[in-house]
Amino acid sequence: MTMKKIALFAAFALAAAVLVMGCEKSYKKANPDEVAKAEKAAQVQKTAEELKAKQEAEAAKAGPPIEQHSPATDPDCWGKADPQAPPKTFAVGAWNVEITENYKLRVVNADPAKPLTLGAVTDIKTAIEANLKNLAYFIDEFKKAGVSAIVISGDLAEKLDEYKTVLDVFGQSGILTLFIIGNRDKKEDFTAAANELGAKYPNLINMNRIRLADLGAATIVSLPGYYDPNYIHNPPGCPYNPIHLGDVKKLVEGAKNPVVLVSHGPPRGMGKDAIDQAVEAGNVGDPKMAWLIGEAKIPFGIFGNIHEAGGKAVGADMQNVVKPDVPSDKLYLNPGPADSDPWNMNDGSRSKGMAGLFKLEGGKASYKILRVK
Known part of the structure; x- marks a missing residue:
């Protein structure tokens, strides 16, 4: 070739x-x-x-990073540990409860391997008859579901006698009830009622002062108040600062079990399906809280405040709705307002009162929404 x-x-x-x-x-x-x-x-x-x-x-x-803030802390808003305080022990139903340092609660006989179901309530607003009927309905449903504790994420009432009435309802339930202040609550009346009714009913726990509650399968960490002082309806209220986010971060780092962050306002989300999507205003949640959740690897949360965005939970992306009864590694719930005042929701439904069930099992969480018909 x-x-x-x-x-x-x-x-x-x-x-x-x-x-x-x-x-x-x-x-x-x-x-x-x-x-x-x-x-x-x-x-x-x-x-x-x-x-x-x-x-x-x-x-x-x-604002500046968390570590650069050092404002004074109001103990009626954000409790501080008292190492000299003697431990307190008492029973709530079948649970043996211990409070140490006037700051941390632990259910001594809780089994971390057993499922834990929480009742989630927010935005009760007032103690009118229709709202009290809603609460009675929710508590009945909570008992049917076998909840171990109830979480109230703020905005309980408007004045002292109403706070007493609302807390009395939960006190009589006998269920461990963990509650925090919201952006509409009047701090002085909230605190006075919490002190008086807490002395009467040991199952009522003011999570403004007790900042961590170890319930076995999960640890509740509270962030009382609201991030934007412009939306505190009864000043001075409890407008939290980045220093308080730093406190939360430390509590989360010391928790032995998966953490459920409880705060009135939700973290900043993205898009129309987020749990902070307000009509006309868009996503109005706290951007620093969203950062904290990612930084501290907080897997779960229960929030409120943005009524129309309630009745659902989102996952790690803070924008896509997670369907009810689907166990998830990351879950952040806004159960919707318990208030009986009709409210048009973002999903097209109309609320006459809503609450939620938040179940934790095997390191995952799922939820279900309860509606007053």
Whole structure:
């Protein structure tokens, strides 16, 4: 074979190989399943990066980093540990409860391996008859579901006698009830009623002062008050500062079990399905809280305040709704307002009173919404 023919043959073989490789590459690109998977993965990654960037940007606007703040702390809003305080022990139903340092609660005989169901209530607002009927209905449903504790994430009432009435309802239930102040609550009346009714009913726990409650399968950590002082309806109230987020971070780091963060306002989310989506105002949750949840790896949360965004929970992305009864590694719930005043919800429904069930089992959480019909 001449050199010219050899060169032509080699060129032909090379061209054929390139053609085959190109066909294989084109075939792979054209595979619809592979393309769909790649596009979905890219979208998930893009969404996560956008959310993280948005939260970091908004947290930066909200003020200096947590460590740079050192404001005075009001013990009626955010309790502090007292190492000299003697332990207190008492019974709530079948539970043996211990409070140490006037700051931490532990159910001594709780089994971390057993499922834990919480009743979630928020935004009761007033002690009118219709609202009290709603509370009676929810407590009855909680008992049917076998809840171990009730969490009230703020806005209990408007004045002293109403706080007493509302707390009396939960006190009589006999169920361990953990409650915090919201952005509408009047601090002086809230505190006075909490002290008086707490002395009468040992199952009522003011989580403004007791900041951590170890219930076995989960640890409740409270962040009382609200992040934006412009929306404190009864000043001075309890407008929390970044120092209080730092306190939460320390409590979370010391918790032995998965943490459920309880606060009145939700963390900053993204989009129309988020649990902080307010009509016209958009996503109004706390950007620093959203940052804290990611930084401290807080897997679960129960919030309130934004009525129309309630009746659902979101996952780690803070924007996509997690369906009820689906166990999730990350779950953040806004159960909706317990208030009987009709409220148009973002999902198109109309609320006449709502609450939730929050179940923890095997390191995961799921939820269910209760509605007054």
